[in-house]
Amino acid sequence: MRFGRNPDDGREQPHVPPPPGPAPALYQRDPSDSYDRPDPAASAGYDWHGNQSWPPGVPAPNVPGRDGPAPPPAHPGTLAERWRTIAVDGAVPVFDPRPPTGGLSYRPDTVCDGWSTGAVDLRLASVRGYAHRAEGRPREDDAAAAWDEHTGTVVFAVADGVSDARQPHIGSQLACRSAVDELLGQIRGSGGFVTDWRKLLNTVHWQLVVQARRLLHQEEASVAETADLLATTLVAGVAVPTPEGVRVALVSVGDSGVWAIKHQQLYPLRGGKAVGADGLVSSAVQPLPYVPADIAPYEYLLDPGSVLLVGTDGFGDPVGDGRGAVAHLFACELERPLPPLAFAHLLDFYRETFDDDRTLVALWPRAAAPGGSL
């Protein structure tokens, strides 16, 4: 990665691509359709005390006008219009999504979540791709997030079950849940630090192998058998409030990626699909349960006003190098936290040829602390 000097504070910054050119209006927002965005001025800043009550400045639940039920729309008949798919390019295909087939008990099309701690606002969504909806396949992506109330640390994971595996949706779900559990355990045991990234991946690896044994009704399952059944990518990490700001650390296995939004630009930080020497795109990944020999955690200090995005290739592919229409859409819309349902709706945009499952976790730092450097 190349570095440049931040003219604002002189600190080293990741290289930011040049600003994109003017992008066409993607859709007109109805002024009455505005959502209640948190007021940055009301943010608590870095003031986390785990043994105190909910810190000042954090939106309290059930405050009328903020998190309470929204008032009835001015034009109830237009609700469907308001939730119409955001089309970036091409005509949105009209079809009724098929339920997942294959004897699944329950696998929702879309999940979303959102909450705030004293240090960060978090939004999470995982949406089934248009192709899977048409084919009756389950959402193979998944995500999970939690926090440790003693240290204020947020832990998160996103995973993309590999389509060639036979039960990729189980692999991705298990990877996310076990990664979050392991990270919480390490954070709680150390007072706010991830002490062993290899143990994290080994734990996920082991959970996948054990699950493969159950599914195969065998006493043992090889790594190859596990991969054939449950292969999945994974990005898992933590956002730790510190006196310097919110420090993010994560590891990635496979082609899921990490991006940042700053000054209304979205740019890749890590991961994504590789382009071969001949310029052709490759979809090959080396997923879990295979654990890479070299594990290189990635660390990032979140600037106030910036956003960290962690997502699967269903998001990363259309975002590309951050200079296209999709990147522009997210850079503009995620300047501040959206309501969780709106976040999922945004992620469910349509652009021709990009019909994979999409999963995204976004973190906005609430602290007015410096950051943004490695």
Added chain:
Amino acid sequence: MMESNRGHLLPIYVLADESGSMTEHIDDLNDGLRSLHQALLGEPMAAAKVRFSVLGFSDDVIERVHLVDLRSASEFPQLTTRGMTSYLAAFEDLINRIPNDVGALKREGYQVHRPAVFFLSDGLPNHGEDWRDAHRRLTDRSTTLGAPNIIACGIVDADAHTINQVATEPQFGFVANKGVDVGAAIAKFCTALTKSVISSGRSLGSPQPQLVVDKPEGFTVAIDVI
């Protein structure tokens, strides 16, 4: 500034034998292409990811359709029989054509998957012609930008050994069983291939994406009948 991520595209080439020996089957071939077109019109999301070319070859190559978006394509121009069966001319044409097409799509802002060539013939190339060297250069990924995967389909009296040599993988060579509806079989084969490539481009534990091709209905893997 041109986007570098307008979409992912798979260039597909149908390289169809128009030689005189195909006279009795050219209508089946045209019907098969119409069936393929119709099948993809019914799957617009898959069709959106494909740019489709039809090339007729005999003594030379005639471009019937070039990198068309099948959703907006009208009827294909008819393939017509003419001349001899020069595999050499066919492969030399692709050696020049495919890198140019890949470059053009990338300049338009698309990301490009490895092209796939459907080679359709009755399997009897010109006697004494050395087409194998051109075939080797075409499929050498260190030589040709976008060196394609070739799925070779032999119809009616196809020579299984020749078809197997044209295919880039043993499992990519097929000969039609006697008496099947060749056009419908070809359409099913092409549709299955397109969906397979786009929706399951990932491959387990491999440094390169794998093109998984199921044996189409009514065909036999060419190596099986040698």
